[in-house]
Amino acid sequence: MMRLDPFYPILDSAAWLERLVPLGIRLVQLRIKDRPEEVLRADIRTARDLCAAHDCQLVVNDYWRLAIEEGCDFIHLGQEDLDAADLGAIRRAGLKLGVSTHDDGELSRALAVGPDYVALGPVYPTILKKMPWAPQGLERVGEWKRRVGDVPLVGIGGISLERAAGVLAAGADIVSAVTDITLNTDPEARVRAWIAATREYAT
Numbered sequence: 001m002m003r004l005d006p007f008y009p010i011l012d013s014a015a016w017l018e019r020l021v022p023l024g025i026r027l028v029q030l031r032i033k034d035r036p037e038e039v040l041r042a043d044i045r046t047a048r049d050l051c052a053a054h055d056c057q058l059v060v061n062d063y064w065r066l067a068i069e070e071g072c073d074f075i076h077l078g079q080e081d082l083d084a085a086d087l088g089a090i091r092r093a094g095l096k097l098g099v100s101t102h103d104d105g106e107l108s109r110a111l112a113v114g115p116d117y118v119a120l121g122p123v124y125p126t127i128l129k130k131m132p133w134a135p136q137g138l139e140r141v142g143e144w145k146r147r148v149g150d151v152p153l154v155g156i157g158g159i160s161l162e163r164a165a166g167v168l169a170a171g172a173d174i175v176s177a178v179t180d181i182t183l184n185t186d187p188e189a190r191v192r193a194w195i196a197a198t199r200e201y202a203t
């Protein structure tokens with residue numbers, strides 16, 4: 001299993017990646033919602049080339065067809081995305097796959113597709129999107145790690161820089177964050193601080 005960086009920011013445009021990836025991000029998700037296909041495709045291309053130039057693993061959220069067409073190699077799918085996706089086509093194209101989980105049934109389903117990581121969320125309350133699940137808490141992170149074994153575990157949801165070490169200590173291999181970075185008054189400084197704080201977990 002490939003080693004993924006422990007710091008996993010999620011950003012909603014190629015412009016954000018252009019701003020932050022060169023600071024030393026090694027794993028990033030492009031998560032764009034509700035934009036026309038031309039915009040999605042253009043941003044995916046820009047992100048692909050930028051990440052290749054900076055030795056950063058790009059993960060494309062949701063748009064697995066565009067990711068294949070544009071020569072990307074890692075996608076993230078939630079449970080509803082999995083309902084609609086052609087997993088055979090995804091595997092034939094050689095894409096790696098991360099899957100979201102929120103409960104036991106979703107975890108069983110995720111493990112059955114042989115994921116390259118499993119994400120558990122929301123670890124803490126999140127303001128990014130409305131979710132029907134109560135915060136999972138740190139004990140659940142440990143339980144998930146015992147169940148996924150060697151599959152990398154991503155903790156997501158309400159994770160701040162201050163909370164990151166606790167989530168990693170609880171069993172996550174990777175911590176993911178959106179608003180802690182994008183709503184910060186100084187996102188560049190915040191990313192540098194995240195990189196410094198997670199360096200000891202990187203190999």
Ligand SMILES: Cc1ncc(COP(=O)(O)OP(=O)(O)O)c(N)n1
Nearest residue numbers: 061076077078079100119154156176
């Ligand atoms: C690392 C990571 N974990 C979870 C999600 C959420 O995926 P999903 O449930 O499909 O919801 P959307 O992000 O598509 O709104 C994620 N994107 N990344």
Ligand SMILES: Cc1ncsc1CCOP(=O)(O)O
Nearest residue numbers: 121126128157158177178179
């Ligand atoms: C997309 C997603 N999936 C589970 S929690 C979440 C939102 C994470 O955003 P934040 O880090 O701002 O809470």
Ligand SMILES: [Mg+2]
Nearest residue numbers: 062077078081
């Ligand atoms: Mg999705």
